[in-house]
Amino acid sequence: MKKRIGILTSGGDTPGMNAGIRSVVMAADAAGFSVMGITKGYAGLIEGRVDRIKTEDVAGIVEKGGTILKTARCEEFKTQEGQQKALQVIKAFDISGVVVIGGDGSFQGAKVLSHLGVPTIGIPGTIDNDLAYTDFTIGFDTAVNGVVGEMSRIRDTMNSHERVGVIEVMGNKCGDIALYAGIAGGAEHIIIPEVEFDIDYICDKIIGNRIKGNMTSIVLIAEGAGKGEAVANYMRAKAKLDAKAIVLGYIQRGGTPSAADRLRATSMGMRAVQLLEKGIGNRVVGIRDNKIIDEDIDEALSKELIFRKDLYDEFKIMSENMQ
Ligand SMILES: Nc1ncnc2c1ncn2[C@@H]1O[C@H](COP(=O)(O)OP(=O)(O)OP(=O)(O)O)[C@@H](O)[C@H]1O
Numbered sequence: 001m002k003k004r005i006g007i008l009t010s011g012g013d014t015p016g017m018n019a020g021i022r023s024v025v026m027a028a029d030a031a032g033f034s035v036m037g038i039t040k041g042y043a044g045l046i047e048g049r050v051d052r053i054k055t056e057d058v059a060g061i062v063e064k065g066g067t068i069l070k071t072a073r074c075e076e077f078k079t080q081e082g083q084q085k086a087l088q089v090i091k092a093f094d095i096s097g098v099v100v101i102g103g104d105g106s107f108q109g110a111k112v113l114s115h116l117g118v119p120t121i122g123i124p125g126t127i128d129n130d131l132a133y134t135d136f137t138i139g140f141d142t143a144v145n146g147v148v149g150e151m152s153r154i155r156d157t158m159n160s161h162e163r164v165g166v167i168e169v170m171g172n173k174c175g176d177i178a179l180y181a182g183i184a185g186g187a188e189h190i191i192i193p194e195v196e197f198d199i200d201y202i203c204d205k206i207i208g209n210r211i212k213g214n215m216t217s218i219v220l221i222a223e224g225a226g227k228g229e230a231v232a233n234y235m236r237a238k239a240k241l242d243a244k245a246i247v248l249g250y251i252q253r254g255g256t257p258s259a260a261d262r263l264r265a266t267s268m269g270m271r272a273v274q275l276l277e278k279g280i281g282n283r284v285v286g287i288r289d290n291k292i293i294d295e296d297i298d299e300a301l302s303k304e305l306i307f308r309k310d311l312y313d314e315f316k317i318m319s320e321n322m323q
């Protein structure tokens, strides 16, 4: 009988998940495997929402945001009972290996499946870029591009009113979206969880620049560092700045994936299938120094996230000299 691979997407959706699904389905097809699509992540696995997914089902999805398999956050899968239910479904559908596209939480689930004897491979799909073993996660590049686009729209209206735009972006506990978008979009200040910040210093800099005639002020704050609304309130109350908070929210997770995300997702999907072809599980695929890599899940998850201080230092040089 043909070997069967299961695939699911889990956690927050990201642009590029579909490119990953497409790649897995096509690579599996080429290797003579059939693929079962599991709808709504681990919740769907527990409920047995499993259906054959064929090459024709993935035609044209490379450019689509979201995930055709839907996604979920599933508390039940964190329990042994939920995990046993999932295992029974995997056995019932004769699935010999699983690909999980998701973030750090989803990888904990992939680890559980592997330890239950189901070879499982993780592909990093999260806009947060908060997985230490890989330089980039799928969806991060698109999210950063989206934020950069919104920044310039917000800057137009803030400039016209001589306001300060305090833009809150996602990222969970990681400041990468704010850091990368801050540099690419020319933010005057960024507030990220990895670095202590001094709100009075930021206010003084903005006021100093205004005195010199530079009225443009965009402050990006990562959600892990605090609320944009609190920063804007403080600026209004203490520094008499006309500050407006803007929470970008879910627009950061939607939209057509960037070429970089599509390319990475495609290569990672191929590698995932190659591993399962060899019966290898308990690994996660990633990208390091522009090369596709795979690593043991336990090792990858035990790595501490390294903050890109080099990028932050570059940002500081620009921020401090902006006038
Ligand atoms: N310790 C765990 N054991 C088993 N399953 C887990 C564990 N942690 C998380 N999961 C599963 O993974 C799902 C997704 O996790 P989480 O909500 O942390 O998102 P994520 O994969 O990190 O993605 P993102 O951060 O981009 O939203 C959880 O809802 C749960 O079903």
Ligand SMILES: O=P(O)(O)OC[C@H]1O[C@](O)(CO)[C@@H](O)[C@@H]1O
Residues within 6 Å of the ligand: 012, 073, 103, 126, 127, 128, 170, 171, 172, 223, 253
């Ligand atoms: O979709 P939800 O459950 O509101 O989760 C939002 C969270 O998901 C992410 O978009 C991805 O992890 C985070 O940046 C954000 O904190």
Ligand SMILES: [Mg+2]
Residues within 6 Å of the ligand: 011, 103, 104, 105, 126, 128, 130, 172
């Ligand atoms: Mg996460």
